[in-house]
Amino acid sequence: MSQIAPALEAAPTAVLHTRRRRGVRGKWPIIVLFLPPALVLFTLFVILPMGEAAWYSFYNWNGYGLPTEWIGFKNYELIFKQSAFRNALINNGLIIVVSICVQIPLALWLATMVTKSIKGAVVFRLIFFLPYVLADVAAGMIWRFVYDGEFGLVANIYEFFGQNAPFWLADKNVAFSAVLGVIVWKYFGFHMMLFIAGLQAIDKSVLEAADIDGATGWQKFFKVTLPLLGSTVRLSVFFAVVGSLQLFDMIMPLTGGGPSNSTQTLVTFLYSFGVMRMQVGFGSAVGVVLFVICVTLAFSYKRIFMRND
Amino acid sequence: MTDTAEPIDAATANSGGRSLRFGTKAYLYASLLIVAAIIIIPLITTALGGFKTLGELRGNAFGLPSTWMWSNYGDILMSHRYWLQMGNSLLIAGLTVFLVLALSAMAAFVFAHVRFFGSQFLLNYFLIGLMFPAATAILPLFIRIRDLGLLDTYWGVVLPQVAFGLGMSILLFRNYFRGLPSELFDAAFVDGAGYFRFFWHIALPLSRPIIATVGIISFVGSWNSYILPLIMLNTESRYPWPLGIMVYRGEFSTDWQLILAFITLTITPTIVVFFAAQKHIIAGLTAGAVK
Amino acid sequence: MAGLELRNVAKSYGPVKVIEGINLSIGDGEFVALVGPSGCGKSTILRMIAGLEDITGGQIAIGSEVVNDLTPKERNIAMVFQSYALYPHMNVYRNMAFNLELAGKPKAEIDRRVREAARMLELEPLLDRKPSQLSGGQRQRVAMGRAVVRDPSVFLFDEPLSNLDAKLRVQMRSEIKALHKKVGVTSVYVTHDQVEAMTLADRVVVLDRGVIQQAGSPMELYREPANTFVAGFIGSPAMNLFQATIRGNTAQMADGTTFAFEPDGGASDGTAVTVGVRPEHFQRQKTDTALTGTVSFVEPTGGLTFVTLDVAGVPVVVTTNGEDMIRTGDSLTVYVPSKNVYVFDSGGRRVSRN
Ligand SMILES: Nc1ncnc2c1ncn2[C@@H]1O[C@H](COP(=O)(O)OP(=O)(O)O)[C@@H](O)[C@H]1O
Ligand SMILES: [Mg+2]
Numbered sequence: 042m043s044q045i046a047p048a049l050e051a052a053p054t055a056v057l058h059t060r061r062r063r064g065v066r067g068k069w070p071i072i073v074l075f076l077p078p079a080l081v082l083f084t085l086f087v088i089l090p091m092g093e094a095a096w097y098s099f100y101n102w103n104g105y106g107l108p109t110e111w112i113g114f115k116n117y118e119l120i121f122k123q124s125a126f127r128n129a130l131i132n133n134g135l136i137i138v139v140s141i142c143v144q145i146p147l148a149l150w151l152a153t154m155v156t157k158s159i160k161g162a163v164v165f166r167l168i169f170f171l172p173y174v175l176a177d178v179a180a181g182m183i184w185r186f187v188y189d190g191e192f193g194l195v196a197n198i199y200e201f202f203g204q205n206a207p208f209w210l211a212d213k214n215v216a217f218s219a220v221l222g223v224i225v226w227k228y229f230g231f232h233m234m235l236f237i238a239g240l241q242a243i244d245k246s247v248l249e250a251a252d253i254d255g256a257t258g259w260q261k262f263f264k265v266t267l268p269l270l271g272s273t274v275r276l277s278v279f280f281a282v283v284g285s286l287q288l289f290d291m292i293m294p295l296t297g298g299g300p301s302n303s304t305q306t307l308v309t310f311l312y313s314f315g316v317m318r319m320q321v322g323f324g325s326a327v328g329v330v331l332f333v334i335c336v337t338l339a340f341s342y343k344r345i346f347m348r349n350d
Numbered sequence: 351m352t353d354t355a356e357p358i359d360a361a362t363a364n365s366g367g368r369s370l371r372f373g374t375k376a377y378l379y380a381s382l383l384i385v386a387a388i389i390i391i392p393l394i395t396t397a398l399g400g401f402k403t404l405g406e407l408r409g410n411a412f413g414l415p416s417t418w419m420w421s422n423y424g425d426i427l428m429s430h431r432y433w434l435q436m437g438n439s440l441l442i443a444g445l446t447v448f449l450v451l452a453l454s455a456m457a458a459f460v461f462a463h464v465r466f467f468g469s470q471f472l473l474n475y476f477l478i479g480l481m482f483p484a485a486t487a488i489l490p491l492f493i494r495i496r497d498l499g500l501l502d503t504y505w506g507v508v509l510p511q512v513a514f515g516l517g518m519s520i521l522l523f524r525n526y527f528r529g530l531p532s533e534l535f536d537a538a539f540v541d542g543a544g545y546f547r548f549f550w551h552i553a554l555p556l557s558r559p560i561i562a563t564v565g566i567i568s569f570v571g572s573w574n575s576y577i578l579p580l581i582m583l584n585t586e587s588r589y590p591w592p593l594g595i596m597v598y599r600g601e602f603s604t605d606w607q608l609i610l611a612f613i614t615l616t617i618t619p620t621i622v623v624f625f626a627a628q629k630h631i632i633a634g635l636t637a638g639a640v641k
Numbered sequence: 642m643a644g645l646e647l648r649n650v651a652k653s654y655g656p657v658k659v660i661e662g663i664n665l666s667i668g669d670g671e672f673v674a675l676v677g678p679s680g681c682g683k684s685t686i687l688r689m690i691a692g693l694e695d696i697t698g699g700q701i702a703i704g705s706e707v708v709n710d711l712t713p714k715e716r717n718i719a720m721v722f723q724s725y726a727l728y729p730h731m732n733v734y735r736n737m738a739f740n741l742e743l744a745g746k747p748k749a750e751i752d753r754r755v756r757e758a759a760r761m762l763e764l765e766p767l768l769d770r771k772p773s774q775l776s777g778g779q780r781q782r783v784a785m786g787r788a789v790v791r792d793p794s795v796f797l798f799d800e801p802l803s804n805l806d807a808k809l810r811v812q813m814r815s816e817i818k819a820l821h822k823k824v825g826v827t828s829v830y831v832t833h834d835q836v837e838a839m840t841l842a843d844r845v846v847v848l849d850r851g852v853i854q855q856a857g858s859p860m861e862l863y864r865e866p867a868n869t870f871v872a873g874f875i876g877s878p879a880m881n882l883f884q885a886t887i888r889g890n891t892a893q894m895a896d897g898t899t900f901a902f903e904p905d906g907g908a909s910d911g912t913a914v915t916v917g918v919r920p921e922h923f924q925r926q927k928t929d930t931a932l933t934g935t936v937s938f939v940e941p942t943g944g945l946t947f948v949t950l951d952v953a954g955v956p957v958v959v960t961t962n963g964e965d966m967i968r969t970g971d972s973l974t975v976y977v978p979s980k981n982v983y984v985f986d987s988g989g990r991r992v993s994r995n
Contacts, residue, residue, distance in 0.1 A: 068464055071545040075456035076472070079516055082453065086513035087479050090487035090494060097490060104493055151385060154378050157370065161382075167628055168386045171393075174624045174631065176574035178592040179617045182599065182609070186399065187392050192407040192606045194395055200409065226388070234636045246726035249367075249693050250787075254740035255714035264739075268730040287483040290576040294596060308485040308577075316581060321489050328486040335482040368695050 091332060098326035103319050116326035125302035126327075129310040132217060133285050136306070139221050140228075140281030145274065148229045152236035153262070166237065170230040177227070177290030184223045185210065185295050210296050213303035220295055220304050227291065228284060232277045239273030240266070275346045282342065286335055307331050400611030407606055422611040431586075431594065432615060439590035442507055442579070443572040449512040450519050450568040451561060457516070458523030459549050463535065473524070479517030484510060485577060492581050506582040507590075511572055519564045522637070526560040527553055566634030573620070591616045643704030643794040644669040645690065645827055651698030652685050652851075659685055660851040662699065667829065667844075672821050674830045674838035677848035677874070683831040686848075687797050690829060692716050703794055719788035720797040723804065725780045727772040733759075733783050734768040740791045758790040761820070778809045785817070789824060796821075796828040802837065814840060835875050839863075847871050869915055869989040878920050878947055878958050880983070885916045892916045892984055896953035901929040901979035903994040914992070917983035920947065920960040923975040930982065932957060933974040936967055948973070 098116050100108035120126050151169060155162045172180060187194045190208035199206035209219045243266065251261045267274075289308035292298060298309040305313070311331065315324015370378070395411055400422050402415040410416070426432050461473045484491070491510055492501075500506035530553065538548045554561075576592040583589060586597060595609075595616055602608045624631055645667040652660035660682045667673050675683045688694040690701055692713035700707050708716050727736050734755055735742075741751040759765045762782045772780055781801060788796060801817075802810045818841055821828055832838050838845045839859040846856040847870070854874075855867040866872035872880045885892040891899040892914055900916050923932075934950035934957060941963060948967055950957045959975050961967060984993040 067544045067546075068466065071549075072460055072464055072466055075460045075549075079453040079457035079476070079520065080472070082509060082513045083476060083479060083516050086491060086494065086510045087487070087516075088475075090490035091482070093490035093493075094487050104489070151382070154382055157378065158367065159370065159375065159378060165382045165386060166632075167625070168389050170628075170632060171621070171624065172389060173635070174570065174620060175617055176576070176592050176620070178574070178576045178595055179613055179620075182595055182613050183392050183396050186396060186606060186610060186613075189606065192404065192411065192604075194392070194411050197409070197411040226392075231636070234632060238636060244724060244726060246722045246724050247728060249691075249713075250720070250722060250726040250728070251739075252693065252713040253691060253718065253720050254787075254791075255743045256739075257714075260743060265728060265730075271730075287485065289485060290574075290592070293576070294599070308483070311485060311488070312577075315489055316492075321493065324489040328489065332482050332486045335486070339481050367693060 091328075094325040094328040094332070096325075097322050098329050100322040102322045104321040108322065112322070116323045117330070119323060120326055120330060123310075123314070125298075125305050125314065126310055128302050129305040129307045132304065132306055133288075135217070136221065136224060136285035136288065137282055139225065140285065141278055144225045144229050144281065145232055145277050147225070148232035148277070149236050149270070149274075151229070152233045152240055153266075155233075156237055156240045166233075169233055172227045173230040173234075175227075178294055180223065180227050181291040181294035184219075184226070188219055188295075211300055213300045216296055216300060217304045220292065223291065223295065224288070228281075231280070235273055235277050235280075236270065239270045243269050272347075279339075279342055279347065282338055283335075286331065286338070307334070396610050397614045399607060400614045402607050404605060404607050419607065422607055423615065426608075426612055426615055431598075432612070434587060435589055435591040435594035435616075436619070438504075438588055439573055439592075442504055442511075442590055443569050445504065445508045446511045446515070446572040447565050447568045449508065450515045451565060453512065454516055454519035454523050454564065455554065455557070455561070456549075458520045459527055459553060461520065461524045462527035463548075463553075464545065473520070476517050476520050479514060480521070484514045488577065488581055495582055501582060502584045502588065504588065507575075507579050510578055510582075511575065515568050515571065519568065522560055522564055523557070526557060530556055562630055563634040563637045566631055567637075570631070570635065643827060644671075645795055645829065646702040647686075647690075647699070648702070649699035650686070650689060650696060650701055652682070652689060652694065653697050658851065660689075663851075663853055665846060665853065665856065667827060670825045670827055672828045672830065672841060672843045674832060674842035674845045675848060676832055676835055676838035676845055677854075679833050681848045682851040683833070683848055684799055685851075687720075687799050687829060687831050690795070691718055691720050691797055716795075717793050718795045718797055719791055719793035721784045721788050721799065721801040723800040725772075725784040725804075727780060727783055727787075729772050732769050732771055733764060733775070733786075736772070736783055737786045737790050740787070754790050754792075755786075758786045761789065761823070762786045762816075777805055778813065781805060781809075781813060785820065789820065793826065796826050798828065798830040798832075800832055801830075803832070803834070810837075817841060836877065839875070845875075847874060849874075865991070866917075866983070867991060869917065869985045872917050872983060872985070872991075876919055876921075878960070880917045880919045881957050882985075883916045883918075883955060883957075885914055885984075887912050887914055887984075892982075894953075894955070896955070898932060898952065899930070900977070900982045900984075902982035902984050903979055904984070905992055905994040913987050915985040915987075915989070917985065918957075918977050918981065920958045922981035923959040923961075923977050925961075925965075926976060928976045929979040930977050931974055932977070933972065936969050936971045936973055939967055939969055950975070 097108055099111055099113060101110040101112045101115070102108040151165075155166045155169070186192070188209045190196050190206040190211075193206075195209065196206035207215070209215045247269075248261060248265060251265045256264065286307060288306045289312065292304060292306055292309045296304040298305040298313050302310075307327070308331070311324055311327040314320065315327055391412075398413075398415060399407055399411065401418045401420070402410070403417075403419060406416060457476070461469055495501050495506045495510070500509070534552060534556075535548065538552055543551070573590075574592065575590075579590050579593050583593065586594075589597065595613060598612050599609050645665075647663050647665040650660060650663045651658070663686060665673075675686060677683055685694060689696050690703075692708065692711060692715075696709050700709055702708065703716060703718070728739065731739065737755045737758060738751050741754060746754075755768075756765070759768060762785055764779075764782055764786055767775065767779060767783070772783065775783065781804075784801065798817075802813050805813060814837060817830075821841075830838070830841060839862075842859065844856060845859055845862055847854040847862065849870050855862060855871045857865075862871060862875045866875060866880075869882060873882065883894055885894045885900065887893075887910055888899065889910065890904060891901050893899045894916070900918075902916075932950070932952050934952035936948055937951045937956070938949035940947040940949075944963050946961050946963050946965065946967065948959045948961055950959055950973060959973075967973065982993065983991060986992050
């Protein structure tokens with residue numbers, strides 16, 4: 042063995058690899074034992090259901106027996122006719138807009154502050170990240186209390202000023218704005234952590250070079266820091282988009298999609314109109330639409346904005 | 351320390367630098383404190399609210415309770431349901447974490463180190479799972495679980511949860527395994543180890559950081575999850591806590607003081623664990639995003 | 642352009658004192674190297690001059706103006722970082738132009754100055770490239786270019802060559818020297834490499850643990866090291882240092898070997914001292930002091946061979962001509978003239994004349 046070692050060391054790595062792979066026996070046993078468990082589970086509970094959703098979506102079916110009543114694209118037509126669906130679509134869009142225009146700038150701003158060398162910076166980071174760790178359901182419930190017009194914090198604030206408190210979550214013009222507030226509250230910490238990681242990856246001496254080059258604080262931020270955070274910003278937007286399309290758990294305790302469907306998201310819509318009514322065909326069609334939206338957005342975003350990241 | 355092997359100076363790597371002006375500092379702290387207050391006040395008032403009477407909540411939601419109603423918390427802690435729900439959540443999360451770790455580490459190892467025809471295709475196949483949430487296929491999933499006779503069992507929640515976690519976990523594990531120094535493999539193979547031995551004695555013991563990351567992601571996801579148990583479970587005694595909260599709220603609809611106490615007790619474990627293991631949790635939850 | 646003056650400059654991080662109180666006056670156009678082992682505070686001093694680090698005591702003046710409270714921008718200095726610190730998202734041109742842009746200079750002037758600097762540093766073909774598309778040596782040049790375009794009062798270099806391979810380092814060393822000749826700007830150059838410091842600088846300042854050990858021309862430091870630290874730090878291979886005791890006009894080692902030297906007061910009979918002899922000062926011809934030992938180690942480098950002698954248990958490094966065929970185990974006698982024997986007192990200060 043000691044004789045082969047120098048010879049092996051001398052060989053270029055690429056050659057070494059192919060040789061090793063050819064030389065080591067027992068490649069099939071490990072493939073056959075290690076892959077199938079994951080493969081079976083994944084196929085059974087992820088891939089097949091997605092395919093079945095596409096299949097069921099052409100039927101009117103309540104989930105019992107076999108789907109027999111073929112109705113073509115009727116379910117899809119129905120979806121797009123529903124004003125609740127349009128609300129859901131618009132709401133998902135709004136969540137993305139608010140994420141980009143409010144949440145991400147807020148997260149970036151806070152990230153720049155808690156990466157300064159000040160006392161307590163780490164504690165602030167923890168506090169800001171805390172809502173992200175809490176379960177959506179718990180956060181939704183807490184904010185339902187906050188917004189409560191009789192017992193909640195909002196009620197108490199209005200009372201303090203001698204006013205009658207409104208029930209924001211019960212007002213279809215206000216409810217979704219209230220929900221957006223909770224979304225920002227719950228998720229900005231995650232984006233902040235991404236930005237902290239991004240900021241820490243910037244070579245500090247580059248910023249010092251900018252100091253020496255005579256950049257002011259703002260110039261440093263906009264001409265050096267921000268361009269260097271480009272990939273983090275794109276990543277952050279990506280997660281905002283993906284997160285919006287999955288939003289369900291937090292809406293349920295807050296509003297359940299109401300009042301009058303003003304706070305539906307795509308997933309709560311699927312739940313209210315597909316699952317609750319056991320409309321398997323219709324619900325599956327909604328799932329397919331959601332799938333198409335997810336895949337299209339994910340793909341085109343990655344193509345267009347994240348090519349070089 | 352050798353002189354030449356010093357890529358960046360201590361002074362530039364450390365915080366160092368010029369101290370901030372007083373005005374800047376005041377502005378920083380003011381901003382940070384305001385945001386921190388917006389985060390914390392809802393949480394504190396929730397916890398305090400659990401000590402109040404309903405009547406007091408109406409006029410004094412912010413302040414300390416005038417009399418501390420320990421019984422609100424006491425009753426819940428004495429009740430069977432709270433502990434049962436915590437136990438259910440723990441069991442479901444535990445099973446999920448174990449299966450995710452086992453299945454994804456094994457599969458990822460094959461993708462990282464065994465060359466065979468179709469491996470790239472199969473990897474991409476798993477990555478499809480990253481592109482859409484479980485909700486999209488929730489109805490067919492429900493029917494599958496029902497047809498398998500797993501409805502209203504823990505497995506009915508665990509198996510789909512594991513399946514949807516595989517994409518990200520396999521990716522994280524594979525990248526990690528790939529990043530291990532290749533000399534290690536050469537050395538092990540020269541020493542006569544086969545793939546199995548190599549996986550068990552070398553790759554896994556070196557993978558603690560990524561095991562922690564994947565474990566944390568899966569655990570937090572399962573512990574907090576709502577939609578899958580909502581759809582797969584019917585019997586209240588099997589409910590994990592997020593479902594339990596909703597049921598509790600349904601039962602005590604306007605008895606906010608009780609609901610607040612219940613919420614507080616259900617999120618306490620999360621908060622305690624978060625502060626105890628913050629470094630790992632933050633790293634784990636953001637690692638999935640960054641890598 | 643301007644001179645630079647450090648008056649009793651100190652720095653502490655909390656309770657830890659890193660710089661003890663430095664006094665240093667650098668003339669207009671002078672090239673000064675700060676040299677010392679890693680962690681001795683070189684970068685800290687440089688960064689205080691640049692305004693990147695608070696000064697906790699004393700004053701720094703550029704020209705006649707005390708700059709303690711000025712921002713880096715207001716100090717009109719240029720700095721070359723060890724990591725180069727190029728802006729990764731800007732091409733070479735913009736990296737060099739950035740400072741002028743920020744200063745609001747007209748486009749035409751910026752262009753003229755950037756191109757002039759680019760020509761001087763042979764960067765013209767690279768102007769459109771991003772830093773990631775450059776080799777280490779090219780990046781280093783851009784970092785220099787960024788410093789020269791702006792016509793600063795002081796140039797600061799923080800180990801600018803330590804990320805380059807040995808050959809490039811020698812080449813860039815001479816380019817920096819040529820550049821300084823051409824532009825003549827006051828320069829402070831930090832390095833842990835004594836050869837770099839000696840070859841580049843008009844004056845070398847040796848630092849240890851935040852204290853200036855000695856400042857002087859390169860040859861002064863070599864010929865007249867003020868203490869054992871400087872003696873050991875300057876010169877390669879390092880000076881041999883032995884424990885000895887003063888006996889009249891000689892210093893006697895434990896094994897009885899006596900070194901003749903030229904005392905300069907302060908060394909009375911019987912005091913414990915340290916004797917220093919540079920490896921290159923040993924010779925084969927018979928003269929004042931002889932040392933005999935067994936060859937324990939031979940390191941040929943081509944022109945010169947470094948031989949380690951075992952003299953009664955004490956290792957002694959001797960530089961010999963590469964053509965002398967010396968083998969391990971040989972017995973060898975070498976000689977040293979008394980003018981080349983350094984003697985330091987128990988505090989490390991030199992007490993011999995040379
Ligand atoms: N931000 C800091 N906090 C505490 N100590 C520091 C800091 N920066 C540098 N030091 C210490 O100051 C000393 C001098 O550092 P430095 O000037 O970088 O040394 P050099 O450049 O000579 O290698 C070192 O001992 C280092 O550990
Ligand atoms: Mg340094």
